Amino acid sequence: MAKRIALVAHDARKDIIVEWAKANAEALSGFSICATGTTGGRLQKDAGLTVDRLLSGPLGGDAQLGAMIAEGRLDALFFFIDPLSALPHDVDVKSLLRLAILYDTPLAINKATADAVLGHLVRG
Numbered sequence: 001m002a003k004r005i006a007l008v009a010h011d012a013r014k015d016i017i018v019e020w021a022k023a024n025a026e027a028l029s030g031f032s033i034c035a036t037g038t039t040g041g042r043l044q045k046d047a048g049l050t051v052d053r054l055l056s057g058p059l060g061g062d063a064q065l066g067a068m069i070a071e072g073r074l075d076a077l078f079f080f081i082d083p084l085s086a087l088p089h090d091v092d093v094k095s096l097l098r099l100a101i102l103y104d105t106p107l108a109i110n111k112a113t114a115d116a117v118l119g120h121l122v123r124g
């Protein structure tokens with residue numbers, strides 16, 4: 001069964017994750033991909049990816065991903081975090097990151113680490 005990965009980006013990072021997904025389309029096609037709502041919409045429309053869309057991050061999508069991690073249903077998290085803005089749902093972001101750390105889930109937080117984690121997953 002294909003490994004399941006999640007792609008998430010804050011608004012200021014959505015163009016970056018779309019470009020990254022386009023550049024890595026072939027590698028990403030081997031995974032089952034889920035994404036928070038708005039990120040998923042951009043990835044479908046602008047990068048042509050097939051994704052399972054969860055709720056938007058601030059409306060519970062980050063919490064859904066946290067639950068997937070806690071239940072052992074997510075193999076890696078690609079979370080392009082905005083480092084320059086205060087976010088109203090910061091508690092959800094922190095919770096998701098905390099669970100990824102707690103469960104030792106491979107975690108990418110920017111393009112450089114996304115390249116590294118994806119390479120690690122592709123190599124098996």
Ligand SMILES: O=C(CO)COP(=O)(O)O
Pocket residue numbers: 008009010011035036037038039040055056057058061062089093
């Ligand atoms: O806010 C997010 C992650 O914290 C992402 O949610 P959206 O993809 O719905 O914008």
